[in-house]
Amino acid sequence: MIKRSFLGLAKPRLQYSVTVGTVQELPVPSKVILLLKEPQNGGRGNGLKVGDSVKTGQRLSASPEGVEYVISSVTGTISDMAPYVGMLGQKCKAITIDASGQDDWDDSFNKEPTLDAALKFFEYAPGNPSFKAFTDPEKSISAIVINGMDQDLLLTANQYVVQNEAADIKGGVDALKKMTGVDRIVITVPDNLVQQASTTGADVKSVSATYPSSLPHMIMKDVLGEVVLAGDSVEDAGVVFMSAEAVAALGAAFQTGQPCVTKIVTVVGKDGKTTNVRTRIGTPLKDVLQACNVSLNDRDRLIMGGPMTGAAAHSEELGVEPGTDGIVVQDETNSAQVTDYPCINCGECVRICPVKIPVNMLVRFLEGRFYEDARALYDLDCCIECGLCSYVCISRIPIFQYIKLGKYELSLIEIAEAVNE
């Protein structure tokens, strides 16, 4: 954990890691756990059941026409299907597949680079690329940004891909151009990777290595010179973001004819030692930790993602998800602790917020649950979710959590209003 410097007049500067090591290849795990989202309208198909045998690369969905799916990362049999509630109440099915040890590839994916194929096979690719915006009639996508730097601190999965798999990224860029018809493809990388990135065929832009400059909203502002309006997504502003790993997976898949079923994960132990591993999507976190010699104790935090925005998992039996760029283990003394102290108005959060939100006022409204006022008066919707305000808060208020909760509550109100209309 990086502490405040002795001379606190200067703002703390959190730097991304940009030096990339090697990647350790993990063996195929004995089982994988994949989280299949349940469709929002509640309709449930019964396309999958315990005992089904599945092949590597096979698309698993509750019903044949279902939009939510996972791609099996092993060949084997489904041994368990259990309900699971993820972040913010997202209902899922946790599908456990016992691996047979041999890979038998499913052949329903053909090498035709069409949007349809992308929607059907690549939304579960590493990095969770989303292709829905390209088919949304309300959005007109004019550019694709390939993010060649991980969004959170410590993690280097994407840096690794840019450094070592630029050829796959190039294939991915070509495929993206063909399937989406979007010509403007930009790749953003830290300074030391500009050279490798220039071979990908995308327009190379360098980004600063200071957090949070790799968050999509910051890239929009600093690199593309466009400000995303409050409450809008980057897609609303006409840009789709994809991680370098996702694009490389795309490129590799169209070359080999097999969808990508592995994920590069940066594992950070309690001593701060980082290891990059490539493992099957769905590998239990436990297996990954074991392979990296990281042990867990009671009251540790097991973070899926990075230290600023990652989600602390409740169990090491969860699987690596396509979006899990890192696994960080912290012991209790090194974890941020929150208090119920009130805001003392020290202004640290105001000075550090990258989008100039008056967080000292915002947090008062959020604590009082005045979410609508928080949005109307104090710019809740402008927040780009970097977590820096919580990081510096001297009262140790869980500001970032309040912000997420506020946005979630407002989204519930909106859904309710939409239903009533």
Next chain:
Amino acid sequence: MSSEKGLIPHDLFPWKPAKVSGKAPQEKLIVAHAPHWHDGSKISTKNYNIMIAALPAVLFGISQYGAPALGVIALAMGSAMVWELIMNLAMGKPWSIGDASAAVTGLLLGMLMPATAPWWVIALGTFIAIMVGKQIFGGIGFNPLNPPLLALAMLVISFKGVFDFDEALRHYDLGFAMAYPLGQLKYFGTAAIGKFSVGDLVMGKQAGAVGSTFGLGLILGGLYLLLRGYIRWEISLSFLAGVFVTALLFNVLGDSSKYAGPFFHLFTGYTLVAAFFLLPEDSSSPANFIPMLLFGALAGFLTVLIRNVGAYVDGVPFSILLMNLANPLFDKIRPKAIGKVVENA
């Protein structure tokens, strides 16, 4: 799905890990929201640093006025903590003296008192600071006014005699003109302040409150706090600039036999202690850049205005309290958040 079993924690995570035979139950992990890092800052650390920064000025006061000064500081800090504790108990809230904010409030009020102040005035002062200044608004973070200054203002109004530094300190002979510079100025004009050279004022050769005469010590303490980021330089420096410019204007454009020059105002009375210890108090001052500058500069302007044409010898408590009241308005001046949509624009 399993709600009929009642709300045990497992129900919040209805997914049961696949059974692994013969394995011990897994570790209990802590689930918490991001960010998982914190810069390690703490309210108590900040307050301890404020105390450290106040030390040179306080030690100097004790060396000048001896045991009574030590008594004032000790009593002020002790009684402030006792009031805080009593209030915590009365309201059934967790004890908050551990954050050291009551101790700082007591220390600052002690620094503003003459060494001769009777014990009950000090105890009353800290009572006002803690109870009226802070706790009735909800405790730390909720006080709209600066607690020690509120107490000081009430005491100055109620017990004028105690704060007549010339009278109170007349038994001391410390080897320099034992007179309260601002009092001399107010009643005898600039002719009477010729005996105070700027150098003497900075080195504390002036009569005054326990912790506010040693200019050099206060400046060192203030710089320490500024550099370590515990106070906002914008507020301190704009206050000093406000005092300087206003005093200069009075001195140059006005009657220079009545109005003292800018350096005199900077190094006398409560100016420096206000600039570094009182004005930047978090809860009663703004957090945005332009408001901080306005807040400091206007407080400096009012301070000199009161000193020069007002009824009180030193304008610090009143000018700052007035600005404290205006603080919520100041903080309405803020930069536009990036991405904010301005309606009807």
